[in-house]
Every structure is written in structure tokens, then in C-alpha cells.
Amino acid sequence: MTAPSPLWSTFTDPLVRQNPVTLQILGICSALAVTTSMPTALTMAASLTTVLVLSAGIISLIRRHIPDTIRLIVQIVIVASLVIVIDQLLQAYLFEISQSLSVFVSLITTNCLVLGRTESFARLNPPGRSMIDALGNGLGYSLILCLVGALRELFGAGSLMGLQVLPLVEQGGWFTPLALMLLAPSAFFILGGLVWAIRSIWPDQAEAPDTVPPEVEEGA
Amino acid sequence: MADLNPFSAWRRLLALPNESRTKTVLVAFLVSACCAVMVSGATVVLRPIQAANRAAEEQARLSALVAGIPGMSTLLEQSGGALSTVVIDLDTGRAATEVSPATLETTLADAGNWTVLDPGADIAGLVQRPDYAQIYLLRSEGEVSLLLLPFSGQGYNGRIDGILALKGDMHTIAGLTITGQSETPGLGARIEEPAWQASFNGVETTDDSGEIRFAVARGPASTEYEVDGITGATRTSSAMTRIIRFWLGEEGYGPLIEAVRRGEF
Numbered sequence: 001m002t003a004p005s006p007l008w009s010t011f012t013d014p015l016v017r018q019n020p021v022t023l024q025i026l027g028i029c030s031a032l033a034v035t036t037s038m039p040t041a042l043t044m045a046a047s048l049t050t051v052l053v054l055s056a057g058i059i060s061l062i063r064r065h066i067p068d069t070i071r072l073i074v075q076i077v078i079v080a081s082l083v084i085v086i087d088q089l090l091q092a093y094l095f096e097i098s099q100s101l102s103v104f105v106s107l108i109t110t111n112c113l114v115l116g117r118t119e120s121f122a123r124l125n126p127p128g129r130s131m132i133d134a135l136g137n138g139l140g141y142s143l144i145l146c147l148v149g150a151l152r153e154l155f156g157a158g159s160l161m162g163l164q165v166l167p168l169v170e171q172g173g174w175f176t177p178l179a180l181m182l183l184a185p186s187a188f189f190i191l192g193g194l195v196w197a198i199r200s201i202w203p204d205q206a207e208a209p210d211t212v213p214p215e216v217e218e219g220a
Numbered sequence: 221m222a223d224l225n226p227f228s229a230w231r232r233l234l235a236l237p238n239e240s241r242t243k244t245v246l247v248a249f250l251v252s253a254c255c256a257v258m259v260s261g262a263t264v265v266l267r268p269i270q271a272a273n274r275a276a277e278e279q280a281r282l283s284a285l286v287a288g289i290p291g292m293s294t295l296l297e298q299s300g301g302a303l304s305t306v307v308i309d310l311d312t313g314r315a316a317t318e319v320s321p322a323t324l325e326t327t328l329a330d331a332g333n334w335t336v337l338d339p340g341a342d343i344a345g346l347v348q349r350p351d352y353a354q355i356y357l358l359r360s361e362g363e364v365s366l367l368l369l370p371f372s373g374q375g376y377n378g379r380i381d382g383i384l385a386l387k388g389d390m391h392t393i394a395g396l397t398i399t400g401q402s403e404t405p406g407l408g409a410r411i412e413e414p415a416w417q418a419s420f421n422g423v424e425t426t427d428d429s430g431e432i433r434f435a436v437a438r439g440p441a442s443t444e445y446e447v448d449g450i451t452g453a454t455r456t457s458s459a460m461t462r463i464i465r466f467w468l469g470e471e472g473y474g475p476l477i478e479a480v481r482r483g484e485f
Contacts, residue, residue: 036405062251065234067244074251081255085262092269095277156406179452182406 007132014136020113021144022195023205027113031145032187034104038161041149042142043097047086047105049138052114055079056122056134063123075118080109113141148190156181278399282356282368285383285397303356303368310353311335313475314485319352327352337471344466345374345459355476364388364480369473370399373463376455378402380411380463386425390481393434396420408456419447425468432468436461 020026027048034044055078059066066074087105090098098105108114117137122130153159158166158175167173180186199206236243286303307324309316319327327333334348356368365388372381381400386393396417403409410416424444425434433445436457441448449457466472479485 062247065238065243065247067238067247069239070244070248074248077251077255081259084259088262088266088270092266092273095270095273179406183404 011136014140019140035149045142052138056130060122060127060130313479343462371467408453
């Protein structure tokens, strides 16, 4: 058995171990907003991964010619244009899903995950490697999004991908949907639980506390 | 002498240090130009498909609304199976003579064809209201037997659009559908649920004296003028009450409803 090539680990690392959402807590705004059901979560994940891979490729191609002074604005312009194109495509070919994603597709522009990868990786690496890194990160984000989406849809509506899994009380079954699961706070809880689980498996990911509470003397 | 060969000019540009001002400006310009072409291209190429999608959705909701009203499919078959589309003048309540469904969009692009609403009367939060509206109706034996009235108004998070269906007596709701909303998912957004929309069927809008009594109740409906409220969505429910009341009232379709009642339409 040969040691995994650096390319392979560039791809697999961000899937779970270096997951952008759970380790770096990037891109959670959309992770909260679009995960009320699996189909929206999947579409969002696919859109983000596409934007991420394409922008990483383009920025990596012209990386030697981006002046340092305007590098951020150049990156944002490229990302934003790709996002608009994807949004238009969704509105044309996946109309219903684009209706439920509403503004969140356009907000991929401001997703820190995209800018984070282009700024810290694609700007310094050749296109092939950058795109593989972007794909790994995109899929890592997708994994978390689908997991949260599946949990929220299952417990919030008793269904998965629109198929009724748990029979609802309204339809004569036994399951009372948890309305909380369809609201944004529940995504925070699930995400928090995931981060906790991952950091329990790999304790080295846990951060040292920023401050230690000061000792208060008795009677002071 | 300046070298005018574009290829060598391009190569010299690339060879410039990244920090040079010329290169910074040129890179910025080239990137934005490419992106502008890409974005406008996508928008222009895809616009017809998007417009078709929106039109198809509107049509699908309309037919779903009609199909959801009990006894409506038989009525449709009797009358030849088609709704007629009419543009009406909201002030007079009569069919508009100079505006047709085809020219409605251009007419409404002109601000002169909108009426700014008095804040006291503007219970639907519209600020201004078009003077012309496209409605759909069904006639049987010369009488209007169903009126489909599009409405819109300010909800809790944003605009709510929908279509209200009135029976031929003009005071019984036959159905309601929501065509656009951005209310809170799981709470206010439940106005999209077919079960709630079905509860509108048979609800009375006005009492014998002609006063509008329709309301979305707080909790379960207790009178024949009410539909059940949506738990946890008081603001959306009361917005629905105000929107429906506005559009049934004097500033909305009131004149039209009166005209139909008198048999003049």
C-alpha cells in the first residue's frame, strides 16, 4: 500500500477532518437558512460547490497577474458573476427549487467559504490542485448541509426528500412534527452537536479557551 | 516608435510587475469586462425560459385553484371549459375599454395609471394601487358564476400575492390560492398549505347589510365569516385579513362586485 498522494489528501482532508463548516465554522449563514429540507439543501450544496470549483479554477489561472492591491475585489467580482450565472440557470431550469432558495443563492457571493478558499489556496496553487481543493471543500460543506437538512426535514416534517417517512398525526400516524426543527435555531443546535461530536473524536481540533475566568476572592 | 502588434503588447502587459499602476487598472478592467459579458449573456439567453416558467406557474396555480373548488370542474365543462380573462377598471368596476390583457403590462408601467392610497384606507400596506387589474371569470347561462380576483398586500416579511375566488352570489368565497409569499417557514408560510386554503371554501365575506365581516380568526374559526388562524403566525394571519378586506372593499374590487351583484357586468 502506497502512501496517499498529496492530491488525494488535498481532496479528502476537507471532507470531514478539516471540514470548512465544523472546523473553521465558515459558511454557516446559508447552512442555517436553506437546510429546512433535503432538496433545497442539495441544490444549495451543488450550487456552492460549482461556484467554488469554477472560481478557484479561474482565480488560480490568473493568479500570477492579479495585483495584490486589488486582489480581493477581483476575486469577489469573479465569484459574484459566477453566482449570478448559476442563479439565472436555476431560475430557468429548476424554477421551483430556486423559488424556495430565494435570496440564498445570491448570498453565496458573501459566503466566507468561497472567498476563504480562493484567497488562501487558489491564489497560491496551480489550477488543477486548486480545483481539487475547492471540490473537497465544496463536498465537505455539502456533507454537513445534507446531514443538517436530513435531520431537520425528518424531525420537522417527518419526511425525507419529500417522501413521508414518519406517519404524521394529522394523517392518522403517530409522529407530531417538531416545528422548532423548521426554524433557524434548530440548525444551530444540530451544527453545535456536530462540532461537538467531531471534536470529541479528534480532541486536537478543540480550541484552547480564549480567556480564563479570573479567580474572585471571597468578600471582594 | 510604439509597437502596435497586439500580441507583443499583450505579452508586455503580462510581463509588467503586478504592482504597476497600468497593469492594476488593466487587470481590473479586463476582469470586470469578462464578468459583465458573462452575466449579461446568461441573463439575456435565459430570460425567455424564466418568463415562460413564471407564466406556467401562474397558470398552474389558477387551474389548481379552479380544480380545487367543489363542483367547479363540472361547471367548467358545461360552459365550454374556459375561463375568460378580462381587464377591469378598478374605479368604475367595469371592463376597461382601452386596456386589454396584452397591453396591461405596458399600461401599468406608466405611473399615471396608479392611484396613491390614502394612509387610512391603505390597510393592505400597498401604498399605491393599479387602476387596472386582470381578473378571470366564468359565466353560465349569462350570469357570472365564478370570479377569480388576484390580490396582493404586505405580509409579515414581505409581499403576499394570491387569487381569491368568489361564487356567483358575490358573498361566498369559493377558494383561495397564494401565488407568492416570503413569510416565516413553518409558521406564516403555512398560508401556502392546501389544507388551510381549503378552509376558505364556503366562508361568507359580507353580512346581510353588506358590511365586510371576513376575518382570519385568532385560533379556530367561530363564525361563518372566519377561517382558522395559523398558530404562531398572528401577524401573517392578521395581514391576510387586512389584505382580503382591502381588496373586497371600496378601493379594491368593491365596485366590480357591486356591478356583478346588480347584474350589470
